[in-house]
Amino acid sequence: MLHVNGDDAEAVIYVSRLAEDYRQAFGSDIVLDIVCYRRHGHNETDEPAFTQPVMYKAIAEHETPHTLYAKRLVAAGVVTEADVKTQWDAFFAKLDEDFKAAQAYKVNKADWLEGGWAGLTAPTGKVESAYPETGVALETLQSIGKALATAPDDFDLNAKIARQLKAKAKMFETGEGFDWATGEAMGFGSLLLENHRVRLSGEDCQRGTFSQRHAVFTDQTNQSQYTPLNHIQAEQAKIEIWNSFLSEYGVLGFEYGYSLRNPKTLVLWEAQFGDFANCAQVIIDQFIASGETKWLRMSGLVLLLPHGYEGQGPEHSSARLERYLQLCAEDNMFVCNITTPANYFHALRRQLKLDYRKPLILMEPKSLLRHKLAVSELSDFGPGTRFQPxxxxxxxxxxxxxxxxxxxxxxxxxxxxxxxxxxxxxxxxxxxxxxxxxxxxxxxxxxxxxxxxxxxxxxxxxxxxxxxxxxxxxxxxxxxxxxxxxxxxxxxxxxxxxxxxxxxxxxxxxxxxxxxxxxxxxxxxxxx
Known part of the structure; x- marks a missing residue:
């Protein structure tokens, strides 16, 4: 940990660079503690002397960092008093100029659709445009299926997972009985083949909270890992699946930021149970639901929230669907409660097939993951198909x-x-x-x-x-x-x-x- 006096501008710059160099060199955490103070209290109109009269009397008599550093430079002969005044006046003139420009500013969503966002547009507001065709060629789906049902010959696969792979292979042979996890995997795989990266994080999300996904295999002898979706074909994008820790606020905040920076990547966060997302409510309220309205920043982040009443008690039943619906306005996000693997597949693909981005809040099933009726046919994923609201x-x-x-x-x-x-x-x-x-x-x-x-x-x-x-x-x-x-x-x-x-x-x-x-x-x- 580095402690530095906030009044010493050059010292602050030095230790900031030192901290950055340390992090880059050693990949280890370092804390920079800049000791400073708040001159105006909570804001410029607040009166902090109401509760801290002694401290704020001292602050009022204390010279600002700018004044202190200017005196230091003048004393050293680096600048003159006239130079300091000229720079300060120019700075204030720039603030005044920008303030006046802000008076006539008009919002234009296209202003920030550049860089990684190039090619995307602001939403049109037309409902019919929200259901693009998202089906995939059957031969492509079969190639994904082959990868999903295959492990390397020298890989010591868990016997239970080996049985699941045989069941997956049978789905693709018969074209019937596609379950939730397989529909999801086909959605991921099809996007990878279209050169869209996929990123999924969440507690136990590699295997799935309910042992339904098993997107990453672990060798039973040496614990090496194998991700089938990264081996569909030689030229494809990659999927990253991270078992994150139970800090919903921190992890969801990171994934939201990742989605802003990578709009052509499918970014998903899965709660272990849907109501666990309440620990990230600040991120949901302040950013996911309202970020586009407040800051003109779209996000295609997907929240997978296990939801359903199976008698598991108050903390493992409801993802609090009502809370997300209360946040809905101005077409700010999609909120879905889907019942078929095929519709889930299309909802995932829709996230990247639209020419704009919206968050998707999905009430993810639990008992339906293995329900005999909650299945789809291969044709439901094929050409000419799309999400059905x-x-x-x-x-x-x-x-x-x-x-x-x-x-x-x-x-x-x-x-x-x-x-x-x-x-x-x-x-x-x-x-x-x-x-x-x-x-x-x-x-x-x-x-x-x-x-x-x-x-x-x-x-x-x-x-x-x-x-x-x-x-x-x-x-x-x-x-x-x-x-x-x-x-x-x-x-x-x-x-x-x-x-x-x-x-x-x-x-x-x-x-x-x-x-x-x-x-x-x-x-x-x-x-x-």
Whole structure:
């Protein structure tokens, strides 16, 4: 640690250079402690003498660093008193000139689209432009699949991972059963082949919190590592996957800065559980959500926030979706709660296929990572495909005009509703998924609702009433109903009751609550 008097300008410069040289030479931390003071208190209009009268009397009598250094230079014969005054007057004239120029300044987002941002543009605000085609040639996907299912011959692979590689190989052979982790890996791999680097950080993100990703293999004999996605073909960009420590504030702040400097790299941060991101709330509020509005700085940073009610208690259930939706305005970011691997693939690719950048806040699944129904086919990733903000009914039901109830939902609860409806053979209840909550897909939702003119509209969520998307989506669904000229004026809420805690800590109560909300949403009468 180096301590230096802030009044000694040359000493400050010297130790600053010394600290930089030390860091470059030894790669070790060094702390520079510049001992100085605040002349005006919190700001120029604040009166610090209210609480620190003795100290600020001494400060008022103390000469400024500029005055002290000027006297030192004059005494040494380096400059004259006239030189000091001329330089000081020129400095103040420059400040006045820039202040006057600021009065007439007009914002132009294009002013900073240069350097690494060359080729990108300011957003147009047209919703339809946010769904570019993001499908990939099937032969390219197959080449990615081959890399994902292969380890070097001399690599001592964990037996459990070896079985997973065989399962991946079968997906690509049959073109069916693609799970979440494989959809993600194809998204990463396809971008690497298009010369876009990918960077992912987070606690245990190499294997994934739920042992779903296994993007980095570890040799069981010598602990060497192998990353399959970096071996798709000879000429490709590289992926970096870093297991970061549990300092969400520090890590997310770093990744946000990285995304500003590298707009053509897919930068992702994954929380171990979604609500752990609350330790980085300052970065989210002050930078990610509002940086473009405040400073004209776009970011394509992706936040992966595990979210879903599986009975794991208050701290491992909710990623606090409601908080992100409350921050949404001026098309500042994408907020999604996706249910299929293919839609996840397209959401990731969309981040770099748009000609502008927006943060993506993604409610990442947990139980869906291995859910037998939460799978996609290879064709869902192929040419002509794109991200779908609204997913309509998948089963053969009664004619649309005879549908009595439409259940709108988002995220994992869809599969609970689907399984129960199939078991009870309810062919007059349709289920529609909102995969993107912001910007709200009003037109796409209106088109789906228009199909069912005689149905009651239900909004079902597994979160508490004061959490989740209900308070955000309520009026927006109403606008979509008006646009569809629907007979129903407003949606009906079905979900957990409002609560101070996001979830119960008892698995038994959780299961009862979940069964109850699913039954009510589908219109099933509960006996007793």
């Amino acid at each position: 609204v997913l309509g009914e998948v089963d053969a039901l009664a004619p649309d005009a005879q549908i009595e109830r439409v259940v709108l939902c988002s995220g994992k609860v869809y599969y609970d509703l689907l399984a129960e409806r199939r078991e009870k053979e309810l062919n007059k209840v349709a289920i529609v998924r909102l995969e993107q909550l912001y910007p709200f897909p009003e037109s796409a939702l209106a088109a789906e609702l228009k199909r069912y003119p005689n149905a009651q509209i239900i909004w079902c969520q597994e979160e508490t009433e004061n959490g989740g998307a209900w308070y955000f989506a309520d009026r927006r669904i109403e606008k979509a109903l008006v646009a569809a000229k629907h007979n129903t004026g407003r949606p009906v809420y079905v979900g957990r009751a409002a609560a101070a805690s996001p979830a119960t800590g008892l698995a038994r109560i959780h299961a009862a609550e979940q069964a109850d909300l699913v039954a009510k949403a589908l219109g099933i009468k509960i006996e007793g």
